[in-house]
Amino acid sequence: MLSDKLFVDSPNNNEPGMGSLSRLNILIVDDSAHIRRLLLSMLTPMGAQNIFEARTLAQARTVLNTKTLDLAIIDWMLDDPAGDGMALVTEIRQSPLETVTYLPIIMMTGHTERENIELARDMGVTEFLAKPFTAKNLHARLNMLIESPRPFVKSRSYFGPDRRRREHSPIEGLERRNTSPRRIRST
Amino acid sequence: MSIAPAPQPDPATPLLIERPNKLRERVGGPLDNTLAEKAEAAVQSLAKDFPQWIEETVTRLQQAHTALGGTPITNANKANLYTAALEAKSLGETYGYPLISRFANSLCRLLVRLPAQATAPHALVEAHVDAIRAVLRLPQTSTQDPVATHLLGEMEEQVRRFLELT
Numbered sequence: 001m002l003s004d005k006l007f008v009d010s011p012n013n014n015e016p017g018m019g020s021l022s023r024l025n026i027l028i029v030d031d032s033a034h035i036r037r038l039l040l041s042m043l044t045p046m047g048a049q050n051i052f053e054a055r056t057l058a059q060a061r062t063v064l065n066t067k068t069l070d071l072a073i074i075d076w077m078l079d080d081p082a083g084d085g086m087a088l089v090t091e092i093r094q095s096p097l098e099t100v101t102y103l104p105i106i107m108m109t110g111h112t113e114r115e116n117i118e119l120a121r122d123m124g125v126t127e128f129l130a131k132p133f134t135a136k137n138l139h140a141r142l143n144m145l146i147e148s149p150r151p152f153v154k155s156r157s158y159f160g161p162d163r164r165r166r167e168h169s170p171i172e173g174l175e176r177r178n179t180s181p182r183r184i185r186s187t
Numbered sequence: 188m189s190i191a192p193a194p195q196p197d198p199a200t201p202l203l204i205e206r207p208n209k210l211r212e213r214v215g216g217p218l219d220n221t222l223a224e225k226a227e228a229a230v231q232s233l234a235k236d237f238p239q240w241i242e243e244t245v246t247r248l249q250q251a252h253t254a255l256g257g258t259p260i261t262n263a264n265k266a267n268l269y270t271a272a273l274e275a276k277s278l279g280e281t282y283g284y285p286l287i288s289r290f291a292n293s294l295c296r297l298l299v300r301l302p303a304q305a306t307a308p309h310a311l312v313e314a315h316v317d318a319i320r321a322v323l324r325l326p327q328t329s330t331q332d333p334v335a336t337h338l339l340g341e342m343e344e345q346v347r348r349f350l351e352l353t
Contacts, residue, residue, distance in 0.1 A: 019216040034240045041233055045225035077270055110277040131277030135226030143217050149208050155201035186206045
């Protein structure tokens with residue numbers, strides 16, 4: 001029988017150190033207790049100690065408002081009448097809190113059609129984890145976030161991670177053709 | 188002598204905001220590959236629960252299908268069935284039932300590409316749901332069962348033809 005206990009820190013016996021998730025605060029948002037347990041079982045051996053679980057948008061908001069997070073792993077399809085995972089991504093990117101608005105987001109999805117991936121990118125998702133996924137897939141996505149973070153782009157129609165992961169062509173569509181982005185470094 | 192005001196940035200120009208890599212700073216470097224292997228092993232330690240979990244997933248799919256009764260399946264009412272099929276697709280392989288993922292993927296394809304005014308053929312939907320239930324009785328990791336793979340090929344073909352004709 002699965003525990004439905006939420007907002008618990010996961011016990012971890014790994015020594016904290018280099019290349020470990022031990023110092024990260026990680027939010028998992030999924031209505032499936034099975035998937036949350038799977039993710040816990042994958043993240044814990046990677047050193048994760050502070051994992052906050054939410055199965056609804058309301059629970060996710062509580063964590064976002066009370067914890068300083070380093071990473072969110074969100075399922076697109078949530079069994080929650082208040083909205084799906086993409087609604088949460090929108091809220092995060094529109095948050096007035098800088099610690100929230102720039103949060104790296106991994107979106108878990110079985111919606112792997114190209115148009116859905118593009119839609120999610122346009123909403124501000126940082127990386128995708130296509131279902132079904134393995135621990136190796138998750139590990140690869142985490143390393144992508146750690147080693148190749150996307151800069152953020154702010155334009156009239158978009159705010160979120162650079163959708164192309166390229167150094168010199170960060171803007172898509174008309175804006176890319178008509179303008180060159182101004183670069184700023186944020187602390 | 189007057190000093191010309193500094194040019195103001197055009198608000199229409201997109202900003203590229205480069206931030207310090209705090210994630211790398213806190214993690215300390217890339218995650219070693221051995222951590223992925225440890226994580227795979229940890230997932231395997233849950234394997235004893237997978238049969239029960241997949242059973243629950245398939246039951247949810249059946250319930251979503253049963254709830255539709257004889258109602259024509261359209262874009263307006265397919266949401267719960269699609270969500271359940273997507274879950275079966277997503278979890279089947281993770282739980283060691285790759286054939287369930289493949290049947291569910293075929294059902295997802297039918298539902299997600301259903302044209303605006305079309306109705307999904309009940310018999311084809313039902314055949315997918317029944318096949319997924321039947322696959323549960325096969326050995327867990329079987330991907331080569333000749334009957335199941337033949338049936339899967341037939342259903343994928345029927346989905347392809349239906350979507351082509353509608």
